[in-house]
Amino acid sequence: MTFTHGSMVLAAGRSSSVIDAIGWWGAVAMIGTAIVYGMTLLVFSYRAPRARRRAHEAALRMIDGLENADQMGYPTIVVLVPCLNEATVIEASIRRLLAIPTRQLDILVIDDASNDGTAAVLDSIQDPRVNVIHRVPPFAQRGKGDALNDALRHVRRRYRDLPAEGVVVGVMDADGRLDPEGITTARLAFLDPKVGAVQLGVRINNRFHSALARMQDMEFVIFTEIFQKGRRHLGSVGMGGNGQFVRLSALNSLGERPWSDTLTEDFDLGIRLNASGWTNEFSAEAVVHQQGVTSLRRLLRQRARWFQGNLQASRLIRYTVREQHGRSRTDSLYQMLSPYLVLATSLLTASFVVALVAVALAGSDGTERSWMWLVLAYVLAFGPAVIYGIRYWRIERRNGFGFVRGFLYSHLYVLYSMLGYIAGWWAIVRTVFGRTGWQKTKRESESREAIVGTGAEIAELKVKPA
Numbered sequence: 001m002t003f004t005h006g007s008m009v010l011a012a013g014r015s016s017s018v019i020d021a022i023g024w025w026g027a028v029a030m031i032g033t034a035i036v037y038g039m040t041l042l043v044f045s046y047r048a049p050r051a052r053r054r055a056h057e058a059a060l061r062m063i064d065g066l067e068n069a070d071q072m073g074y075p076t077i078v079v080l081v082p083c084l085n086e087a088t089v090i091e092a093s094i095r096r097l098l099a100i101p102t103r104q105l106d107i108l109v110i111d112d113a114s115n116d117g118t119a120a121v122l123d124s125i126q127d128p129r130v131n132v133i134h135r136v137p138p139f140a141q142r143g144k145g146d147a148l149n150d151a152l153r154h155v156r157r158r159y160r161d162l163p164a165e166g167v168v169v170g171v172m173d174a175d176g177r178l179d180p181e182g183i184t185t186a187r188l189a190f191l192d193p194k195v196g197a198v199q200l201g202v203r204i205n206n207r208f209h210s211a212l213a214r215m216q217d218m219e220f221v222i223f224t225e226i227f228q229k230g231r232r233h234l235g236s237v238g239m240g241g242n243g244q245f246v247r248l249s250a251l252n253s254l255g256e257r258p259w260s261d262t263l264t265e266d267f268d269l270g271i272r273l274n275a276s277g278w279t280n281e282f283s284a285e286a287v288v289h290q291q292g293v294t295s296l297r298r299l300l301r302q303r304a305r306w307f308q309g310n311l312q313a314s315r316l317i318r319y320t321v322r323e324q325h326g327r328s329r330t331d332s333l334y335q336m337l338s339p340y341l342v343l344a345t346s347l348l349t350a351s352f353v354v355a356l357v358a359v360a361l362a363g364s365d366g367t368e369r370s371w372m373w374l375v376l377a378y379v380l381a382f383g384p385a386v387i388y389g390i391r392y393w394r395i396e397r398r399n400g401f402g403f404v405r406g407f408l409y410s411h412l413y414v415l416y417s418m419l420g421y422i423a424g425w426w427a428i429v430r431t432v433f434g435r436t437g438w439q440k441t442k443r444e445s446e447s448r449e450a451i452v453g454t455g456a457e458i459a460e461l462k463v464k465p466a
Contacts, residue, residue, distance in 0.1 A: 001216070007190055024461045030341065030345070030348070031380060031451060036283070038140050041227050041229075041268065044231075044233040045225060045226045045229035045230040045309045048229075048400065052281070055191075055192040059188050059191040059192065066142075071227075075104075075166045075168045076097040076106075076166060077106070077167075077187070078102045078105075078107070078169055079097060079106070079107055079108070079171070080108050080110065080148055080151045080172070081108070081109045081171075081172050081173075081174060082108075082171075083110065083111065084111075084118075084141065085116040086114065086115040086116075087121050088444070089175040089306055089443050092177070093174055093175060094109065094122075094130060096177045096178060097172070097301050098127055098129065098130070099180075100178070103296055107128055107130045107131070108133065108155065109133070110135065110148070111132060111134045112141055112147050113134075113136055113140035115158075122193050133150070135147065141460070143260075143265070144241070144259075145257075146259075146261060148259045148265070149256075149257040152251065155169060155248065160386075164249035164252055167247070167248040167249075168186065168245050168246065168247055168248065169251060170242075171241065172242060173242040173246075173288075173290055174293045174443075175290050175292070175443055176242045176243065177205060177288075177289040178243065178288050179200075179286040181285065182287075185285045185286040186198050186245040187196075189245075189281045189283060191317065192279070192281075195247070195280075196250030196273050197239060197247065197278065197280045198244075198246075198281045199238070199240055199245075199281070200244075200283055200284075200286050200288055200323070201224045201230065201243070202220045202240060202242055202290060202322070203217060203219060203220060203221070203287045204292035205290065205291060206294070206316045206409065208311065210292065210294040212292065213292030214409065216293065217292065218388075218389070219413075221392050221395060222388045222391070224282070225284060225392075229282060229284065231282070232281070232282055235279070235327060236274055236280075236332050237280035237281060237330035238271075238280070239266045239269060241264075242264060243247070243287070244269075246269070250273060250276070253276050254273070262313065263308050264312070265309075266304055268313055271313065271316050272319070275323035287289065291443060291444060296419075299419070300440070301438070302441045303423035304426040304430070305438040307420070307424050307426075307427035308427035308430055309359050314336055314337075317336055321333070343421075343425065345421075346420075346424065362464050382414055385411065385413050385414045385417075389406050389409060390410075391405075392410075395404075430463065
């Protein structure tokens with residue numbers, strides 16, 4: 001009896017050791033993969049793929065000697081601007097687009113049954129380049145994807161006499177302020193017939209007035225300047241909901257309703273375009289400026305909504321495995337599985353904090369212990385963020401953002417990133433209970449100076465080499 005009991009204890013101890021070993025090596029593999037992946041894309045981001053450089057150079061030679069890209073007469077661009085209760089920001093965004101000196105640019109605003117005076121603001125804009133669709137219940141407020149698909153029917157009907165490959169559909173958020181060279185940058189990329197979509201960079205325009213908005217700006221710059229640029233080498237550039245341009249023929253290849261009904265229809269669109277043989281391009285030569293969220297509660301709600309949308313994208317895994325190939329497929333799968341990695345990382349972070357407290361309490365008895373492992377933990381936790389922070393500083397230093405400040409903010413950025421843990425588990429709970437409806441993020445009022453660029457700002461269009 002004693003022998004049997006001892007065997008059971010020994011077996012339990014061995015099982016516990018095996019579980020601990022699996023957990024330890026699993027954590028090492030997860031952390032190592034994330035660091036190697038991030039550093040690889042960082043290296044890739046410093047130079048465009050050779051094929052993209054050649055295509056860009058060919059496009060530049062094609063327009064050499066022309067005053068601007070409009071003289072080519074190709075492509076026609078129509079910008080869709082879906083809005084729901086955006087009276088505080090929509091007029092400035094539309095007038096910013098209208099101020100860009102370009103021809104063959106149409107703007108189609110989708111008023112999704114707003115009740116805050118948005119419709120009156122839109123009707124006050126008297127410009128032949130601006131058309132407004134006023135959606136009404138019960139066919140309104142069914143999500144951004146539904147509004148875009150509804151507008152696309154109007155685009156197809158209006159431009160039915162033009163070749164679909166010669167029409168580009170842009171998507172701008174109601175608070176989006178496009179750089180004056182944004183249209184020219186998009187047109188230049190679409191001179192390559194393989195390009196089905198172009199995503200521009202995104203910046204936060206109120207980053208100078210809020211630390212929380214500054215963190216969001218760092219987040220977008222790190223994502224676009226490192227991950228999006230790096231993914232050009234993998235063929236897995238993603239689409240965002242703001243500053244997105246897609247060739248009409250590419251949208252048509254995805255069916256009658258190319259935008260999905262998920263919470264992140266832009267993410268879905270990028271995955272499906274990559275799997276359909278089109279090249280998704282990213283350009284940081286022009287950016288779209290948008291409003292950052294300055295309330296922690298509203299930010300968590302926004303990120304939980306995005307997280308739940310990324311969870312919904314899991315339904316595209318089988319489609320991606322079947323249709324995509326090589327590095328593009330591998331990275332697309334990694335992107336779709338990343339929400340689950342975030343949740344696993346949250347558990348790993350919690351266990352580390354518990355272990356740190358336990359070690360600290362154990363060391364209070366005066367026993368001498370080595371704390372060198374804390375140095376390694378610091379390097380793993382904050383090292384990549386410091387490297388990313390240096391990249392951010394190099395971009396933002398022209399606006400008075402100092403190196404020391406950038407170094408300190410990179411540490412704050414790690415803590416900011418942990419908000420994703422809360423948002424992630426919030427999204428999981430909502431998913432389990434089948435709750436998919438979300439209240440849209442409320443905009444903040446803006447000063448007149450923050451709204452519209454000056455005439456000097458948009459007087460000259462410049463297109464830099466890729």
